[in-house]
Amino acid sequence: MSARLERWRGWWVDRLRLAPLGQAVAHKVVPVHRYAAFYYLGGMTLFFFVVQVSTGILLMLYYRPSADEAFESVEFIMTTVPFGWLVRSIHSWSANLMIFFAAAHLVSVYFLKAYRPPRELTWVTGCLVLFLAMGFGFSGYLLPWNQLAFFATKVGTDIAGVMPLGGEWMLRFLRGGERVTGGTLARFYGWHVAILPALATALLGLHLVLVQVHGMSVPPGAEEEAKRRRPMAFLPHFALRDLFGWTLALALLAALAALFPWELGEKADPFAPAYENIRPEWYFMFMFQTLKLVPGGELLGLEYEAIPILLFGLGGLCLVLVPFLDRGLLRRGRSPGFTIAGVVALAYVVGMTAWGYASWVPVWAALGFAVLVAILTLGTRRRGEPQ
Amino acid sequence: MPVEDGTPGPVPPARRAFLNWLLGGSATALLAAIAYPILRFLSPPRVPEAATHQVEAGPANDPEWSSRGFKIVRFGAEPVLVLRAGEGDFRAFSATCTHLDCIVEFQRDKQRIFCNCHGGEYNLHGQRVAGPPPRPLVAFKVDLVASGPGQPATVVVTKV
Numbered sequence: 447m448s449a450r451l452e453r454w455r456g457w458w459v460d461r462l463r464l465a466p467l468g469q470a471v472a473h474k475v476v477p478v479h480r481y482a483a484f485y486y487l488g489g490m491t492l493f494f495f496v497v498q499v500s501t502g503i504l505l506m507l508y509y510r511p512s513a514d515e516a517f518e519s520v521e522f523i524m525t526t527v528p529f530g531w532l533v534r535s536i537h538s539w540s541a542n543l544m545i546f547f548a549a550a551h552l553v554s555v556y557f558l559k560a561y562r563p564p565r566e567l568t569w570v571t572g573c574l575v576l577f578l579a580m581g582f583g584f585s586g587y588l589l590p591w592n593q594l595a596f597f598a599t600k601v602g603t604d605i606a607g608v609m610p611l612g613g614e615w616m617l618r619f620l621r622g623g624e625r626v627t628g629g630t631l632a633r634f635y636g637w638h639v640a641i642l643p644a645l646a647t648a649l650l651g652l653h654l655v656l657v658q659v660h661g662m663s664v665p666p667g668a669e670e671e672a673k674r675r676r677p678m679a680f681l682p683h684f685a686l687r688d689l690f691g692w693t694l695a696l697a698l699l700a701a702l703a704a705l706f707p708w709e710l711g712e713k714a715d716p717f718a719p720a721y722e723n724i725r726p727e728w729y730f731m732f733m734f735q736t737l738k739l740v741p742g743g744e745l746l747g748l749e750y751e752a753i754p755i756l757l758f759g760l761g762g763l764c765l766v767l768v769p770f771l772d773r774g775l776l777r778r779g780r781s782p783g784f785t786i787a788g789v790v791a792l793a794y795v796v797g798m799t800a801w802g803y804a805s806w807v808p809v810w811a812a813l814g815f816a817v818l819v820a821i822l823t824l825g826t827r828r829r830g831e832p833q
Numbered sequence: 834m835p836v837e838d839g840t841p842g843p844v845p846p847a848r849r850a851f852l853n854w855l856l857g858g859s860a861t862a863l864l865a866a867i868a869y870p871i872l873r874f875l876s877p878p879r880v881p882e883a884a885t886h887q888v889e890a891g892p893a894n895d896p897e898w899s900s901r902g903f904k905i906v907r908f909g910a911e912p913v914l915v916l917r918a919g920e921g922d923f924r925a926f927s928a929t930c931t932h933l934d935c936i937v938e939f940q941r942d943k944q945r946i947f948c949n950c951h952g953g954e955y956n957l958h959g960q961r962v963a964g965p966p967p968r969p970l971v972a973f974k975v976d977l978v979a980s981g982p983g984q985p986a987t988v989v990v991t992k993v
Contacts, residue, residue, distance in 0.1 A: 597936075601933045601934060604934035615876065619875060625910060717912045717928075720948065720949040724935075724950055734951075737933070737965065738952055740965050742968070744967055749967045
């Protein structure tokens with residue numbers, strides 16, 4: 447029996463020329479050092495991405511992208527379709543967890559300086575995939591066609607219209623006309639299920655290939671330790687740990703979806719005032735809160751709100767270009783300036799988010815994360831000191 | 834000794850440059866001919882909207898004015914806020930916040946027009962009092978038109 451199975455396996459390996467790939471996987475190792483726990487964040491993000499693709503395809507079977515039917519079709523999914531509530535709630539929860547883990551992945555890679563040569567393009571593609579994920583969030587948010595979605599889209603697209611150059615074209619391009627209508631919904635649906643997935647698959651594919659080509663980056667402070675300790679075989683040890691994390695993530699998703707099904711709200715009405723405490727998804731909160739604080743006025747024909755928006759755009763561009771801006775890391779192997787800039791930016795995002803929600807939870811979460819990093823850094827340092 | 838093996842002989846540099854230029858130019862023209870219709874397709878056509886000059890906002894004794902103090906009426910595709918500041922004192926403004934396109938409401942208890950999205954605040958003349966809005970709300974003219982003896986007057990909103 448097992449000989450037959452072996453023959454069958456051999457047939458496929460020969461036809462698909464899998465031998466070199468099998469060799470590569472068998473020899474793939476992951477460095478072991480005190481920061482190695484952060485290697486799992488990317489895989490976790492990937493897991494949620496796979497969940498998004500699977501549940502998204504399922505939702506497409508019932509969802510109808512038109513102003514007259516969208517809200518009703520999501521209502522139908524939530525109330526009538528067997529396990530429809532589960533699929534939609536998982537899709538919504540997993541979207542948020544995916545953004546969270548992608549952001550955590552980015553933050554850890556930033557502070558561990560994993561973007562240094564030759565991994566510049568891994569960083570750039572990763573940043574672009576995160577922006578695409580935010581695009582997924584923004585476009586998917588409109589699809590249930592509820593009040594919250596309607597106003598979020600009005601504001602989000604109007605922000606593009608505030609831009610001094612090409613803003614008006616951008617606004618019409620995003621909305622598919624002057625206003626947020628059923629036409630906008632059809633357009634956002636197209637972005638959400640076709641254009642963004644195509645771009646994300648290509649960029650994510652490149653990102654993952656680059657990760658395989660270059661292997662895991664060892665942070666500058668842990669090189670000695672990684673040399674001393676025996677690396678972990680990817681198969682089976684690292685993969686099994688990944689799998690363990692994914693099982694936990696799946697359980698978390700199921701629990702969240704069952705205990706806190708995603709709300710649907712009220713159907714969008716273009717002739718009703720925005721309701722109290724209306725706000726965007728948590729990952730747009732820091733920008734939303736900033737916009738609230740900028741007073742009204744015009745400077746040389748540029749409305750004041752355009753200034754923070756331009757600065758956020760510039761910030762995003764700088765983030766993508768970090769590997770090329772951080773020259774000190776190349777010359778001296780360290781760049782405390784970038785670490786401080788990262789801390790300041792992170793403090794701004796966390797602080798503004800906390801202010802926006804009038805809650806300390808984001809601050810505690812960030813501090814908890816910092817404490818975890820400190821434990822990983824300091825707790826193992828003395829033990830790891832060379833003899 | 835040269836062997837006739839089918840490989841083309843050296844091409845004069847000028848001719849090669851010209852051919853490269855021709856090939857590159859054709860490829861660029863081809864790509865442009867594909868990209869241009871796609872770009873045009875992506876930007877939505879401007880659809881003319883029927884110009885609305887005047888709408889009726891209902892009778893002056895509509896219970897919505899006594900309960901909420903305001904109504905949002907359709908002025909073509911545009912929402913217009915019609916509020917009752919006092920007995921027989923109706924005012925109308927564009928309901929679209931000048932900040933980022935949200936729809937405002939009249940808060941009677943605080944005597945202000947307020948946008949819940951980013952906290953923009955206007956007075957009952959549509960002028961900005963606080964928050965991020967860059968401009969005042971566009972005002973509309975309101976007339977109370979008699980409908981007949983014993984009938985409540987009709988609130989008529991007109992573009993200025």
